[in-house]
Amino acid sequence: VPELPEVETVRRQLAKEIIGEEIVGIEVRQEKCFAGKRNVVKEEIVGVNRVGKYLFVEFVSGRGLAIHLKMTGRLVIDNKWYETAGHTRVVVRLASGRSLYYWDTRMFGYVRVVERIGEEIERVKNKLGSEPWKIGEGEFLAKLQKTSRKVKDVLLDQSLLAGVGNIYANDSLHVAGISPLRPARSLRVSEVGKMLVAIREVMERGLKAGGASDNSYLDAYGKKGRYQDEFVVYGKTRGQCPSCGRELKYLKVSGRGTWYCDYCQT
DNA sequence: ACCTAAACCTGGGCGC
DNA sequence: TGCGCCCAGGTTTAGG
Numbered sequence: 001v002p003e004l005p006e007v008e009t010v011r012r013q014l015a016k017e018i019i020g021e022e023i024v025g026i027e028v029r030q031e032k033c034f035a036g037k038r039n040v041v042k043e044e045i046v047g048v049n050r051v052g053k054y055l056f057v058e059f060v061s062g063r064g065l066a067i068h069l070k071m072t073g074r075l076v077i078d079n080k081w082y083e084t085a086g087h088t089r090v091v092v093r094l095a096s097g098r099s100l101y102y103w104d105t106r107m108f109g110y111v112r113v114v115e116r117i118g119e120e121i122e123r124v125k126n127k128l129g130s131e132p133w134k135i136g137e138g139e140f141l142a143k144l145q146k147t148s149r150k151v152k153d154v155l156l157d158q159s160l161l162a163g164v165g166n167i168y169a170n171d172s173l174h175v176a177g178i179s180p181l182r183p184a185r186s187l188r189v190s191e192v193g194k195m196l197v198a199i200r201e202v203m204e205r206g207l208k209a210g211g212a213s214d215n216s217y218l219d220a221y222g223k224k225g226r227y228q229d230e231f232v233v234y235g236k237t238r239g240q241c242p243s244c245g246r247e248l249k250y251l252k253v254s255g256r257g258t259w260y261c262d263y264c265q266t
Numbered sequence: 267a268c269c270t271a272a273a274c275c276t277g278g279g280c281g282c
Numbered sequence: 283t284g285c286g287c288c289c290a291g292g293t294t295t296a297g298g
Contacts, residue, residue: 001290001291001292002292003292032274032275053292053293068292068293069292070274070291070292070293071275071276071290071291071292071293072275072276072277072290087276104275105275105276105277106274106275106276106277106290107274107275107276108274108275108291108292108293109292147267147268148267148268149267149268149269153268153269156291156292158292158293165291165292166290166291166292167291215290215291216277254269254270255269255270255271255291256290256291257289257290257291
């Protein structure tokens with residue numbers, strides 16, 4: 001599932017590949033996955049940016065693309081397989097002869113042509129919280145103390161903290177030694193610090209591994225990430241706690257699969 | 267304020 | 283082998 005490390009991996013790869021390229025056309029194969037005007041010709045790409053799990057491709061004209069991969073989206077550059085693949089939803093043709101493919105089995109995600117991309121980026125920034133390495137410990141503490149919601153629910157709330165999804169929420173709670181069920185406001189200052197360090201650490205590991213390909217995620221070159229080989233607790237039904245060896249518990253929290261050790265996470 | 271569920275979709279895994 | 287069912291979880295929305 002594309003969370004911050006996955007989307008950032010794609011962003012870095014795309015930035016390297018398509019900045020300076022010119023778009024010569026857009027082919028929409030599935031209307032559901034596309035929105036906006038489709039008169040995208042002679043648009044020079046000057047930037048590839050990310051806010052939380054949202055991606056933005058900026059043109060010199062001030063227009064751009066707003067993209068969200070949701071559950072099963074992929075953005076792949078210059079890969080013949082996607083030319084005829086059944087779930088290729090949108091194709092961006094480039095002047096160099098290469099193409100950028102938006103592929104998505106479940107069609108939750110989208111590519112949207114935006115007339116004023118700078119304003120769109122601001123709009124998304126304003127609706128989302130800060131990112132894990134940008135939020136200060138004081139700001140994070142204040143947000144947690146304001147609510148009695150379960151701490152895992154808060155970690156998944158993009159308007160409070162941007163970029164954390166179910167995989168990294170599960171793993172960082174284990175690294176921090178905090179139960180996903182704790183009311184956010186019950187965390188002591190030291191625990192909030194631990195929590196933030198753990199989120200950053202786990203996301204850093206995810207980034208280093210090129211993201212998690214347990215499910216359908218592949219990077220911009222069509223390659224798997226490796227973080228699924230390093231999962232701490234995520235997805236480990238009847239698995240063992242990596243710290244104490246006890247069997248992990250499984251629950252639904254905020255409607256999401258939740259794996260944790262009720263001995264090590266208090 | 268908090269919580270849950272449904273909706274958007276499809277493929278894969280499971281039980282029978 | 284095959285059919286039907288459930289499940290995965292990012293985001294939005296609706297309702298208790």
